[in-house]
Amino acid sequence: MYEEPYRWIEAVANRRNYLDDQFSQGNPLVAVSFAKGILLVTVNRGTEKIYEIYDRIALGGMGHPADLEKLRYTLLDMAHVEGFQRSPSDVTVARLMKNGLAPVIKQAFEEIYKAPYITKVLLAEVGATQDRDRIFSINYDGMYEEQKEFGLLAASPSIRESLVEEWKAQERPTSLQNALEVSLRLWGISSLLQASTSVPDAEEEETVSSTIDVVSTIPDDEAIATRIKETLAKETLECVLLDRESGKMETYRTLTQSELQPLIPKYFEPVKES
Amino acid sequence: MGQQGDFLQVLQEQGYAMDTLFPSSNGISALAHPDLTTGTTVFAMKYADGVLVAGDRRATAGNVVMYDRTDKVLEIDRFSVMAIAGVPATAFEMARVLEHSFKYYRRSQLQDLSFEGKLRALSTLLKNNAPAALAGTGTVVPVYAGYDQLEGCGKIFFYDILGAEFEAVEYAVSGSGSSTIRGILYYMNRWGNNGPVAGMNEEDALTFILRLMTSAAEFDSATGGVDAQAQLYPIVKRVSAEGVRTIPADRLKSLYSEKVLT
Numbered sequence: 001m002y003e004e005p006y007r008w009i010e011a012v013a014n015r016r017n018y019l020d021d022q023f024s025q026g027n028p029l030v031a032v033s034f035a036k037g038i039l040l041v042t043v044n045r046g047t048e049k050i051y052e053i054y055d056r057i058a059l060g061g062m063g064h065p066a067d068l069e070k071l072r073y074t075l076l077d078m079a080h081v082e083g084f085q086r087s088p089s090d091v092t093v094a095r096l097m098k099n100g101l102a103p104v105i106k107q108a109f110e111e112i113y114k115a116p117y118i119t120k121v122l123l124a125e126v127g128a129t130q131d132r133d134r135i136f137s138i139n140y141d142g143m144y145e146e147q148k149e150f151g152l153l154a155a156s157p158s159i160r161e162s163l164v165e166e167w168k169a170q171e172r173p174t175s176l177q178n179a180l181e182v183s184l185r186l187w188g189i190s191s192l193l194q195a196s197t198s199v200p201d202a203e204e205e206e207t208v209s210s211t212i213d214v215v216s217t218i219p220d221d222e223a224i225a226t227r228i229k230e231t232l233a234k235e236t237l238e239c240v241l242l243d244r245e246s247g248k249m250e251t252y253r254t255l256t257q258s259e260l261q262p263l264i265p266k267y268f269e270p271v272k273e274s
Numbered sequence: 275m276g277q278q279g280d281f282l283q284v285l286q287e288q289g290y291a292m293d294t295l296f297p298s299s300n301g302i303s304a305l306a307h308p309d310l311t312t313g314t315t316v317f318a319m320k321y322a323d324g325v326l327v328a329g330d331r332r333a334t335a336g337n338v339v340m341y342d343r344t345d346k347v348l349e350i351d352r353f354s355v356m357a358i359a360g361v362p363a364t365a366f367e368m369a370r371v372l373e374h375s376f377k378y379y380r381r382s383q384l385q386d387l388s389f390e391g392k393l394r395a396l397s398t399l400l401k402n403n404a405p406a407a408l409a410g411t412g413t414v415v416p417v418y419a420g421y422d423q424l425e426g427c428g429k430i431f432f433y434d435i436l437g438a439e440f441e442a443v444e445y446a447v448s449g450s451g452s453s454t455i456r457g458i459l460y461y462m463n464r465w466g467n468n469g470p471v472a473g474m475n476e477e478d479a480l481t482f483i484l485r486l487m488t489s490a491a492e493f494d495s496a497t498g499g500v501d502a503q504a505q506l507y508p509i510v511k512r513v514s515a516e517g518v519r520t521i522p523a524d525r526l527k528s529l530y531s532e533k534v535l536t
Contacts, residue, residue: 052381076382077284084285084374 011112019140022063022118023155024197028190029060030183031124031151033133034173037244037251038124041183043235050240052252054079054091056126058242062153063119063140071121075100088249093125097136097144106142116140120153126242126251152186155194163190166218177263180239184264188224191231228267279387281378282371282398292367292402313496315451315487316346316357318419318430319459320444320472321479324514325419325428326521328483329357330451330491331506332498342498347509351376352517354392354420359449360435364412368399389422393431393439400437407435417446419513428513444472451490451497458489476512481533483510484526488534500530 029042029049040060042049049068051059053075061068078100083091101121109116122137135151138144150167154160163186173179219227239255246253261268316329329346332339347357348369356372358365375395379387387395396418406412418431431439432446440446444463447456463471468478484500487508491499500507507526512519 048384051384054381073382076378080281080374080378080381081284081288084281084370085288085290 008112012110015109015112015116016141019116019118020156023120023140024194026062026120026153026155028155028159028187028194029062029122029153030186030190031060031122031135032173032179032183033124033126033130033135033149034175034179035130035244036176036179036241038126038133038135038242039176039179039183040122040124040240040242041180041187042238043187043231044238045235048238050238050254052240053096053123054083055088055249056242056251057091057093057096058124058240058252060122060124060153061119062121063117067117067119068121071101071104071117071119074104075123093123093134093136094146097123097138097146101138102142102144105138105140109141122151122153124151124242126244128244130244152190154190156197159190159193159197162193162218176241180260180263184228184237184267185224188228189218192219192223192227225266229269232267233270279379279383281375282395284378285371292364292371292399313451313494314346314359314449315447315455315490315494315497316359316417316449317445317447317452317455317459317486318357318417318442319479319483320428320430321474321476322472323476324421324512325430326476326479326483326510326512327355327357327417327419328487328508328510330487330498330508332496333362334496337495342501342504342506345509347511349511349518350392350420353423353513354389354418355511355513355518356396357417357419357448358414359416359452360414361412364403364406365414365416368396368403368414368416371399372396386423388424389420389429392420393418397433397437397439400433400435404436415448417442417448421513421515421517426515444470449497451494454490454493455486458486477529480510480521480526481529483508484530484534500526500534502527502530502535 027043027049029040031038031040040050040058042060047065049061051072053059057079059072059075075096078096079091105117108114117140120137120139122135125134127133133148135147136144137151137153152160152163154163166186166189170182173182237260239260241253241255242251243253244251313334314330318325318327327347331342331344333341333344347355349355350369350372356369358369372395376387376392396416400414403412403414407414413435415435416433419428421428430442430446432442432448433439445459447459459471462482468474474482487499490497498506507523507530510521510526512521
């Protein structure tokens with residue numbers, strides 16, 4: 001039945017709806033570049049979402065853990081074979097994304113007889129200097145974007161857009177503490193917008209169109225802070241630093257809870273009952 | 275796919291085979307090629323704070339000195355080093371395979387490969403390389419030293435060319451200069467004024483290492499020893515709970531002039 005072109009287009013559109021729905025409960029992920037390196041931040045409910053791929057490269061994921069695992073192996077194999085047969089400096093995030101990940105994800109998305117990858121992936125590469133940092137993010141359909149100083153995985157394209165605007169309006173982070181605050185704030189906004197757009201099934205299309213306005217309004221600071229606090233009270237903050245100044249080949253470092261708490265004490269205070 | 279974390283398998287799926295580099299079935303043998311680069315002195319020794327691994331810096335082919343700044347003590351990961359004796363091409367290749375294998379394992383399995391697992395990996399490489407080793411075109415006889423985090427102590431292992439693995443209690447030696455220092459090590463460990471080598475402090479141990487290298491170079495033309503004039507000192511690495519650290523050449527230089535020359 002999919003031989004007819006319009007049927008195929010219809011099937012792909014259905015797939016988009018299905019996938020968008022799958023991500024509505026996902027956790028956003030933020031990556032920011034600053035002087036010391038690249039910081040990746042997300043919150044997890046038990047399964048890690050940030051992984052080491054190679055000496056200077058980290059992966060962040062959103063979506064189904066099994067799909068993410070499969071893609072992670074694809075990247076690990078590609079990076080390590082390349083690093084071994086040529087040189088570690090030939091392993092770049094641009095090549096991993098363009099030759100490795102994007103074709104695989106796109107093909108799975110468009111082969112409508114098979115299951116697509118329910119995952120969005122972010123790849124970050126820390127450079128010797130900040131202007132050589134690269135952050136790629138890829139959608140479930142194989143479309144990817146390249147950025148230098150900021151990357152994001154969000155539940156929907158409209159949330160993504162709002163956050164990109166918010167990032168542009170913000171001052172660039174200078175220290176680790178600063179970068180952590182900025183990333184968490186963006187995470188909080190993304191999480192709030194996501195909650196306000198996920199519409200219960202019963203509601204009609206009108207409600208959906210009215211929520212588009214909601215997406216463009218950034219919540220106030222207090223609401224963001226409360227959201228972050230509430231989340232951190234029951235879920236785990238996951239932070240990885242690709243440390244430009246590590247002095248070693250390997251740059252990937254998971255920041256421990258005891259390192260994180262003194263940097264952002266206000267988010268770890270007990271939530272007030274009101 | 276490398277779902278088991280086996281990097282060698284991933285490489286082999288890509289068409290990589292270590293023994294194609296050194297085919298052994300076409301009649302090449304060490305006798306036909308007496309000038310393959312071999313000859314070395316490397317050793318590892320336990321001391322009070324961990325393990326010290328040392329290697330001279332000369333690479334020879336027959337009676338020709340090819341290179342005087344070789345690094346034969348190779349850092350495989352944060353907690354282990356491999357000191358190599360034998361055909362450098364194969365040895366360096368093995369070191370690279372190991373380095374990438376351990377990284378690949380850690381990143382894919384999200385845990386470090388155990389110390390025993392690392393030893394097995396080297397053993398497997400040597401076993402696969404046996405035909406080239408027997409032909410003499412790819413002989414490698416390594417000493418592997420590392421810090422076992424499970425047991426909380428430094429360990430030394432040495433191998434034969436076929437991959438058999440032996441644990442050394444106090445020290446292990448390899449290379450053409452090793453027969454000279456093996457005797458000295460045995461003597462000093464048993465009857466030396468400083469007591470067994472494992473009780474030496476770092477300064478005494480380093481001094482001892484420089485003296486051993488100098489002795490090896492005296493009797494083995496393929497061992498570089500110390501060349502103070504050219505500022506050439508052996509490579510010495512320390513393996514302990516903090517990881518692998520290279521002893522700076524300046525430290526060796528001052529010890530050499532104070533305690534070896536006098």
